[in-house]
Every structure is written in C-alpha cells, then in structure tokens.
Amino acid sequence: MITLFLFMKVDTLIVGFGIAGLNYAEQLRRQNKSFVVLTQDDHSASHIAAGIVNPIVLKRFNPIWKAKEFLDYALPFYSNLEEWLQSQIIHQLPIYRILNDIQEQNNWSIAASRTSLEKYLNQQLIPKDKFPEVSAPFAFGEVTQSARVDIITLLTCYIKKIIPHQFISEKLDYKALIVGEDVEYKNIKARQIVFCEGYQGVKNPYFNYLPLIGSKGEILIIKCEHLTEKVIFKGPIFLSPMGDKTFWVGATFNKMDKTTKLSEKGKEWLIIKLKQFLKLPFQILDHKAQIRATVIDRRPLIGRHPKYDKIYLLNGLGTRGVLMAPLLSKWLFRFITNKEKLPPEADIKRFEKQYFSN
Numbered sequence: 001m002i003t004l005f006l007f008m009k010v011d012t013l014i015v016g017f018g019i020a021g022l023n024y025a026e027q028l029r030r031q032n033k034s035f036v037v038l039t040q041d042d043h044s045a046s047h048i049a050a051g052i053v054n055p056i057v058l059k060r061f062n063p064i065w066k067a068k069e070f071l072d073y074a075l076p077f078y079s080n081l082e083e084w085l086q087s088q089i090i091h092q093l094p095i096y097r098i099l100n101d102i103q104e105q106n107n108w109s110i111a112a113s114r115t116s117l118e119k120y121l122n123q124q125l126i127p128k129d130k131f132p133e134v135s136a137p138f139a140f141g142e143v144t145q146s147a148r149v150d151i152i153t154l155l156t157c158y159i160k161k162i163i164p165h166q167f168i169s170e171k172l173d174y175k176a177l178i179v180g181e182d183v184e185y186k187n188i189k190a191r192q193i194v195f196c197e198g199y200q201g202v203k204n205p206y207f208n209y210l211p212l213i214g215s216k217g218e219i220l221i222i223k224c225e226h227l228t229e230k231v232i233f234k235g236p237i238f239l240s241p242m243g244d245k246t247f248w249v250g251a252t253f254n255k256m257d258k259t260t261k262l263s264e265k266g267k268e269w270l271i272i273k274l275k276q277f278l279k280l281p282f283q284i285l286d287h288k289a290q291i292r293a294t295v296i297d298r299r300p301l302i303g304r305h306p307k308y309d310k311i312y313l314l315n316g317l318g319t320r321g322v323l324m325a326p327l328l329s330k331w332l333f334r335f336i337t338n339k340e341k342l343p344p345e346a347d348i349k350r351f352e353k354q355y356f357s358n
C-alpha cells in the first residue's frame with residue numbers, strides 16, 4: 001500500500017476495488033497502461049458474494065443477456081489471472097438445481113435440448129438419490145459450465161502480488177477532485193478516472209442521476225461435516241462449498257432496506273430455506289450483509305459522463321458481477337482508448353436525458 005505523499009502521474013485513476021475495479025485494473029495492466037487504485041475498505045458486495053459464475057436464469061432456465069459472450073471471455077480471463085497469481089481462484093463446480101415437480105423436470109429437459117442451451121445444461125437428469133444428504137423431490141438439473149471464483153483470495157493476492165505500489169486505502173473525497181484537461185486528486189494526476197464504486201456509487205455527485213436502485217443481500221457461512229464439496233446446490237437458495245467443510249448459504253433479496261445491518265429476520269429466513277433441502281446438521285459460523293448494485297432495467301452501467309469526458313463509470317453489475325466484469329471492462333477499455341462503441345443496452349448514454357433534465 002502507498003500513501004499520498006509522492007506526486008504521481010498515471011494513465012488512469014480507478015476508484016473502488018471490488019470485482020469491477022480489479023477487472024478494470026487487469027485490463028490496464030495487460031495493455032501496459034499505468035494506473036493507481038484508490039479504495040475505501042473491504043466492506044463490499046464483492047467481499048460477501050459467493051462468486052458463482054452461472055450463465056443461466058435458474059428460475060426459468062433461460063440464458064442471461066449475452067451469456068455466451070460473457071462466459072467465453074470470463075473463464076479464460078480468470079484462468080490466466082490464476083496463473084499470474086500462482087493461487088487457485090477458480091473452482092470448476094457444477095450447479096445442481098433441485099427440480100421441484102414434474103413440470104419443472106419437463107421444462108428442464110426441453111430447455112437442455114435447445115441449441116442455445118445444450119452447452120450449459122446437462123440433458124441427462126441427475127437422480128434424486130445421488131446425494132442422500134440433500135432432499136430433492138424429483139431429479140436434479142445440472143448446469144455444467146459453472147464455477148466459483150474465490151473473490152477474496154483474488155482481491156487479496158492481486159493487491160499483494162500485482163499492485164502493492166499502486167494501491168491506496170482511502171475514501172475518495174469528491175470535493176478534492178479537479179477535472180480539467182486531466183483529472184487531479186491530491187498528488188495524483190491522471191488522464192482519466194474510472195469509478196467502480198458498486199452500490200456506494202449512489203453518493204457519487206457525478207453519477208447520482210443514474211437509477212442504481214440497490215438490493216440488500218444477507219448470507220450465512222456454515223460448517224457442515226458430511227456434505228459433498230463437489231457441487232453447488234440450488235434449491236430455494238444457493239448452498240456453495242467454500243473449502244474446509246464450510247459453505248456459503250444465500251441469499252436474501254431486499255430492495256427496501258439500503259443498510260448493511262444484519263437482521264434476525266434475514267437470518268431466520270435463510271435457516272428455514274436451508275433446512276428445506278439440507279438434511280444434515282450444521283453450525284453457523286458467520287452472518288453478513290451487503291447491497292448489490294442493481295439497476296432499474298437490469299443492465300450494467302458503463303460509459304462516459306455526459307459532460308466530463310475524463311470521467312468514466314463501471315457499475316451496475318447486479319447479481320452477476322463475477323461473470324460480467326471481465327468483458328464489461330474490456331468493452332470500457334476499448335471505448336476509452338480506441339473509441340469503440342459500447343453495447344447500447346449497457347451504455348449509460350441510455351440515461352442521458354435524466355442527466356440533462358436534472
């Protein structure tokens with residue numbers, strides 16, 4: 001970590017170091033661009049997320065928006081990072097979706113035979129008694145191209161091994177930011193600034209016109225001695241192995257509460273949902289809460305500020321940040337450096353009217 005005594009001139013100042021900031025930093029590193037990261041603390045959505053990479057909407061068995069493009073870019077991207085960091089960050093794990101009735105089972109089989117999905121969904125149903133410790137009224141549907149990224153290991157190793165001298169632990173004071181030909185912040189001069197602030201971006205005066213609505217999620221970390229660690233289960237909630245017989249259980253969705261306070265109600269709800277399918281005893285080790293940066297139209301927010309051409313945004317990653325951040329970062333990087341067009345669905349230009357009508 002560095003302190004802000006020395007004068008620094010860099011290509012990019014990145015504000016926020018969750019999965020978005022990390023991915024943008026990595027784009028810059030790969031293109032030999034200089035940058036510095038300024039981030040507040042490690043209380044972020046990225047720090048409590050399960051890190052599940054899943055291209056499928058598991059309620060309706062549909063691919064998510066641009067599923068193939070995101071997945072084809074993300075998996076090799078993280079594998080490459082894994083090599084660089086010399087630490088395991090990707091865990092290839094299938095998701096076993098508990099199918100609740102005969103109709104869901106049929107819908108799964110129909111979806112799995114569609115050309116667009118056959119690569120991701122196993123057409124062969126998994127027998128319900130494969131894991132006696134999990135109660136499944138019918139078969140399991142298997143998502144094959146899924147994984148879990150160990151986000152905490154990734155963030156920690158990246159700071160330690162790749163950017164120890166480009167990392168500042170500090171909350172950006174918006175009042176100290178000077179935007180002109182370049183961007184200046186205290187002793188840093190940068191050609192541009194990229195805000196990767198997650199839900200806390202609602203306080204950013206440059207982007208507070210955007211419809212970042214936020215959705216609180218509470219999770220539990222449990223210990224369960226005899227549960228398989230080879231599968232992520234998806235019943236009413238996710239149950240994902242974290243190593244050492246610990247498991248991630250979550251999550252709640254609450255659009256009304258914008259605090260990160262832990263609630264007894266959230267905890268109780270998670271326990272009830274977990275007991276609906278986990279037959280083994282477990283011990284609760286931790287309970288956490290954060291806000292997902294969700295957007296009103298469920299698409300990410302990337303692009304240039306409507307007025308200041310040195311200010312950029314990478315936000316609105318919603319519930320799929322791990323899967324989407326690598327390709328979104330590449331799009332944003334190419335937009336800034338090569339003036340390549342952004343996909344209109346993700347470009348913040350779609351909300352420009354709101355900015356000028358404020």
Ligand SMILES: Cc1cc2nc3c(=O)[nH]c(=O)nc-3n(C[C@H](O)[C@H](O)[C@H](O)COP(=O)(O)OP(=O)(O)OC[C@H]3O[C@@H](n4cnc5c(N)ncnc54)[C@H](O)[C@@H]3O)c2cc1C
Pocket residue numbers: 015016017018019020021038039040041042043044045046047048049050051052053170171172173196197198199200201216217218219250251252290291292293314315316317318319320321322323
């Ligand atoms: C319960 C839960 C479970 C989830 N599970 C998954 C999952 O399994 N898979 C998946 O893909 N996604 C999941 N998500 C969503 C995922 O967490 C987000 O999409 C992603 O982490 C967002 O990353 P981010 O970098 O945009 O924001 P954040 O992770 O919130 O990081 C932003 C960082 O910026 C810092 N910051 C903000 N403002 C400033 C400032 N002014 N100055 C300095 N620093 C600042 C913050 O302190 C923070 O560290 C989950 C989210 C939750 C809440």
